[in-house]
Amino acid sequence: MPPLRGLSFPSNKTIVSSLKTHDTQALDALTGGAFSAPTSGERAARVREWLNTEPSTEQMQEVFRELSGRDKGAARLLRERLDEIKRAKGQEAIAAEWSERARNLLSQPRLNIADALAWQRDAAKAGAPLSREPLAGVKSQLAERVKGIEDLQNRVQIQREAAVLLAQRIEVLSTKSWKDAQLAAEALRADVPQWQAQAQALLDDANWASVDARFPPLLEASRSQLQVVWDAFQSALAQATAAAEDTNAPLPPVPVWADELRQARGLPAENVPPKPPKPKVDPELKARAHQAVSEALARVEQEVAQGHGKASAGAANALRNALKEHGKLVDDKLEAQAHAALGAAGELEGWQRWRADQLRQELVAKAEALFETAPAPVTPEPAAADTEAAATEQAEAESPAATPVPAPMVRKPRFGGRKMQETLRSLREQWKQVDQGGPPNHALWKRFDEACNEAYKVVQEWLDKVKAEAAEHRAGRLALIEEVKAWAAAHPQADNGDWKGFNRAIHQFSERWREAGHLSEKAFAELQPQWKEAISHAAAPLEGAQKESVERRNAMIEEARVLGEAPMLRIDAVKALQQRWQAEAQTVPLDRKQEQKLWDAFRKPIDEAFNRKTAEREKATAALSARDRAVLEASKAVEEATASGDAQKIRATMQALEQALRAGDAPAAAAAPAAPAQPAEGSGEEAATAQAGGESAESPEGGEAAAAAPPKPAPKPVIAMRGDDRPGARRPEVATAARPGGRFDARRPGGPGGRDARDDRRGPPRGDRFERGDRFEREDRGPRLGDAAFRAQREAQEHAQAALRKLAAQAHGEALTQLMTAWEQRSGEQVPSHQELGKAVSPQVRQAWIQALGKGASGDPSETLLRLEIAADVPTPGEQITARRMLQLQLLTKRHEAGPQETWGADVAKVLATPYEAGAARRLQNALKALLRR
Template sequence: MTSTSSKPHDIQSLDTLTGGAFTAPTSGERAQRIRDWLAGNPSSEQMQDVFKELSGRDKGAARLLREKLDELKRAKGQEAIAAEWTQKAQALLAQPKLNIADALAWQRDAAKAGAPLSREPLAGIKTQLAERVKGIEDLQHRAQVHREAAVLLAQRFEVLSTKSWRDAQAAEEALRSDVAHWQQQAAEIVADGNWSSLDAKFAPQLESSKAQLLVVSDAFHGALAQAQAAATDLAAPLPPVPVWADELRVARGGVPEAAAPAPVKPAAPKVDPEKRAAAHGAVEAALLKLEQETAQGHGKASAGAAAALRAVLKEHGRLVDAALEARVHAALVAAGELEGWQRWSADKVREELVAKAEGLLKRPEGQALGGRKMQETLRALREQWKQSDQGGVPNHALWKRFDEACNEAHKVVEAWLEKVRADAAEHRAHRLALIEEVKAWAAEHANGSDLKAINRALHQFADRWRDAGHVGEKVFAELQSQWSEAFGAARAPFEAQQKASIERRQAMIAEAAELGAAPMLRIDAVKSLQQRWQAEAQSVPLDRRQEQKLWDAFRAPIDEAFNRKTAEREKASAAMSAHDRSVLDASKALEAASGTGDAQKIRAAIAQLEAAMRNQASAEAAPAAASADGPSVGATEVVAPGQAAAEFSESAEQSPSPEDAEAQPAPSQVDAPAASADLVAPADGADPSARSDAEATPAPAPAKPAPKPVIAVRGDDRPGNKKSEPALAARGGRFGDRRDSRGAPGGRPGDRAPRGGERGAPAGGRFGDRPPREDRGPRLGDAAFRAQRDAFERADLALRKLAAQAHGEALTQVLGAWEKRDASQLPSAQELGRAVTPAVRNAWSQALVATPSAPAGDAAEALLRLEMAAEVPTPAEQLEARRALQLKLLTRRGDPAPTQTWGQDAGKVLAAPHDAASARRLQNALKALLRK
């Protein structure tokens, strides 16, 4: 059977197996049938087959199978782990000597490994280990208690030896039974199975206690038997116990040994006074030294002084009087107290160090110390312990605890050191591989031409070497020499290119210095030199600091030359002419008018500024002199009004003011002084603004006829002016009118008239024939030029803002008049703008006066035509009507378009009754239409 025929059969069988999980109509039913099938504990092979087929059909139902399979997989893994840790635990239990630490470590490590300690067999084994550990600890406690019991029994023997021997005889049997019982218990402790698991110190301690108790018991019973014999036989020797011997001696009629008279001491021989004085001086000196050290609190010095005093007292003590001997004993007692206090304080310090050492491994998991920090901490703790040993008597018990804690904590340091060694070996291999890679790269790119890529690769190699990881100092010194050799060989060709590039740049710096020192700055040579520098900088990269230093040296002479030229130009333009001052005053007046918000004042100020720029006041003051004189030589260049004036908004042109008509010069006034306004450019190409006032004075009129006028060319280098670009066409007439390049109004700047011209045109068709240019006035200085330009821009913005406000107010008045059906509230034609003619305005007024009688269909269609003319969106509920109207208009090609009849359509809407929705639509349409 092929695979195509077996697959449906397999799915059918799996569907039968799962109770219809594959043919269930919904995902929820499939998931429920899979849960029911899994409740029967199917085999893992069956679940794998079902999951394989169901995962591509239903992810939700397949997730149940995946979770069950993962659970079985985890269970198998836990069984393997449980078997492993069960074997380890059984090995621990089988040992005759079980270490408690190993048993506790088994439970901790098993939990870390993920072993199921709460399930069998690990649960039972864990219980067995816990019971075994508890038995060992109980046996250890019993051994310690038994040692204390032996001490108490020995104390009972000692107490009975201080009482009457008859009391001891009465308690003898009880003592014998207690000692026998103690021996029996000691034998049981030794015979316990966990006795071998105890620490090795407990066995000798118990044996020592047993031997000591037996010795005391035998001596007690022997002395008691001797006392009984001495009580019955007067000739028998007395027992060695003093209390019993005195009691038997009194019973025999004698005197106690303590009441016997003391032997008479012979009289001490006389001592030489000189020897007594010498001994007294020696003891006094040693005593003063001890008292001084004790008062200052010097522990070791006081101990030495006390030892010296004891030695002197041992030699001369018999020659010292009682008073000095009392002082000596008091000083020795004080020194002993100081030594004891220092020993106590040293022990307190040692206990703190022990607590710190034991707490190193008891920190929380998030505050555990790392390897290096642990090493430094252990080193500091051991140094502190050495200092504490120097100030007092050593304490071996505390030292043992401290050393064990430090050794346990040092395991962390050992693991860290092992990791450091492994990392160092890995880092060394990585560095060696990097050196070989650099050598191979150097052989491959020895003659490379892309220096930027080579520099980038070298920097990447250097970064990789720096980030290659830590190695030992000796290893790093060895590898560093190899790296320096390989990296130097790889960098040698690039450094040679850099050296050659630096030499070329030094030559260009010298050339820049020559250009900057020249009396006439050659702009073309400077640009060529800068281009060569940029090409060199882009081809050969240098170090950033070195490249910046060379660039500063290169640009310094050129900047100095340009600064020198700028200073000269500013010095020449520092003296402001009367024309510039008048333009500045007119510019300030225009700015003040722009701030008032009055359109008439703004237009009047604009006219005054244009008149000031054309210097009409000076021209009217001396018309005769202007007409009599010929063209002046060396006059300044004429500039057109500000660029902002040409961009004035159309709203400013809608209602011209009388001031504009009066400010515009007549054609005769423009053409008459044309000859005197012609300028002659400097022959040497120097800046005309740099000429002195003496050169600007008009020369005497020549006797011969006036020469042909020459159009001046701007020679300055102010922003926005380039000699290579043709000057913009002059503008004249009323503010906002444009002229073409031939002086004809209405053309665009730069448009040229036909060469031959049309028939009847006044302009000739020959080359060089040009119409007379309008008078633009004398050339302005930089400050005046910028001031008038800024003033025109601000006036333009103010007029635009006022026009927008007037437009919005007019539109609001139209809607208010419609709502109240009051034609008197309708704005005038001038307020509505040039888009609304007086006839249209009269039609609107009549529509408002008449009684609303327009059909609703006509008003709705008129609104749609208005929205189509204004190109504004139509409400969603009217979109079908708009599409129908568009189709209707397509069939009527002879009818006028909505853009031609929008005034009549607006009248139809105004003739209809007012409603809010129609008013909103009319407002959106008229807002766009009144601006056109």
């Protein structure tokens, strides 16, 4: 086959470039022109519009991959959306996990309140979305279950107190006449069975299995004690009734009833021997015993109050020894206090031991659950070499009497190495904290330690793997350093002056170094200096070229400064200098910040020269128009009204100022010619000045024609956007109305139809789009406000608004003073109106205040004032701080009661119903200052 001559094939680089261009065009069409947009702001706007169409994740990733190398700002929108999708998926997984845990808790017959509260706390720490489904539903179910358990426990305590009260009623009847007891027995026969039925209802409740272990014994003890007292009362009452009917019947065992029956039979009362007096004790010995028991009692009460289980046990033993030694010498009150403290210490010690063991069992279960049991992997079936043996095994398996052989199970770790290490560290720290709060349990510790040691084998394997990977990463980094050195020796200069390719190669080496894998701090500190030396040697030619480029750019900056300071700005020289700058920027790349800084310095003198020309052109329009004078006069009137302090006058003058701002320049509009003449060539600036000042030659016929013309519809309101008006700042260019001749032609430097030097900087003229004569005719909306008028009206409005706010605050203070006066004189008619009090006070609340002032003054406002100060979050007098803290603690225990922030209106009514007092009035006024502002 003869060789193919005269044919050229595209290179791989050309093919890849064409494919990439095709992909970019497709993505540009997909995103609505995000890649072809000329500015970064337009690209970001089109990306934002495309994201509103809810594209797929794959499309967003593809667009982000291509756009991130072109425009970081526009690609940031895609990255944020992708990160949001990723977070949403992660939260869904977390929500599913914690939802399953909550359902497991709900499915248990006995729910521990601490476990339910711990679930919510741990779920919040893990970042689970508790406010969204399904976690919101299970959270509410757990809350209802916990509320039911707590309500059941509260009912148990209530039933216990009711049993005590019933027993006391029965015991009190034993001190009265048996006839009174007989009359009260009818009510007791209904109350006691009712109590028994309520206690049985508690036992039948579905949440009874979940109550604390100390409540069932309490209820059973109350139940049995009440039954014993009731049975004894019924027996004694029946015996007393029989003794009253039959004189030979035995007397009841109740002494009061027996004496009453003896008197009815005419028998003398039974002589009761008096109690022997106690032997006298030495006062010094008694005081010493009282001091010893009091000290031991104070130590026990302190440890119990702080919740120290171990310390409270030792203090309780010391108190028992003190009672054994000095129990006969102390009074009954101190002895009762000591026994009560011992009971509390015993309950605390038992609860902490039970709670500590419960927490240890949970930690043991977590440690043993670090491994899960799973079926062993299925091994491939053996080749059919022994057909007879295989047939025998199959027949045995299919026979009815054959016993199924369970599949082999193996233990697999639930987590990887790093997470297993963190989990083990956390479990051991939790075990240490449990040991600090309760006595140790060696049996549970042995199980826990064995499970942790078994799980640590996974951590050890992971550490070995990490060490091997670190060695591999170190070798890869050393190889990269050698590769950089070899490349630097082969490329002392850029190939064909391609410094951008040279910079790209250096950047690729840096990226490979950053992605070369993890190293320990010691190894990284050892290799980092070698890498810096190698990459600095490789980048030395580029740094030299960049230094020379910076020098050339500084020279061009000096040329720009000379051109800008010249009296006549040469547009051709400016364009040539800009082209040289662009050529230099495309040849040698610089750091983005440094290049931007140099560009700003290069552009500054030229921009200042153009700004000077603009300032000279604007001097002609500095004279005030009739509209400016009207605005200045209205602004002055607003300032005078503001100084007077009259709110109505201020509002009236502000309205007049607004009318002056909305009104057009009537004299200028009337003086404007119907068909302005085209200015002479070379006199554009003079014509612009004459039109800005309203000085144009007008014939009477033109005025009549303008007067006879029909009125034009009102133009749509235009919101003026002002730029930076600081001294020395560059003013934004003003888009003037497109009218043939007149202002539009005169304001363009260089004469009618000429081009400004700023247009030359922007690029070639866009004459291929449309000609100037083709632009649509805009309606003349009159001149803009001058700088003095604009500043004057803005400052006047700001001062007026500040004065109105100050007057409103003063009126608010007067309303509070009037309310305090109404309280002092107890006159509901002096209460301020609803408008004066503000929207925070409803008409119903104001009526309640009036009714409170109409009643008689009684009561103590101390607690109500504390509630108001808590609601308003204002300071409390020093002598009431302790009471405020106690009230806050009480409010924390009342979960289902409305807080002070919700009931402050009713609280104010309670205070107004009490007698007036100057200190209370000051506290009430301080609280209302904050509450009425909300």
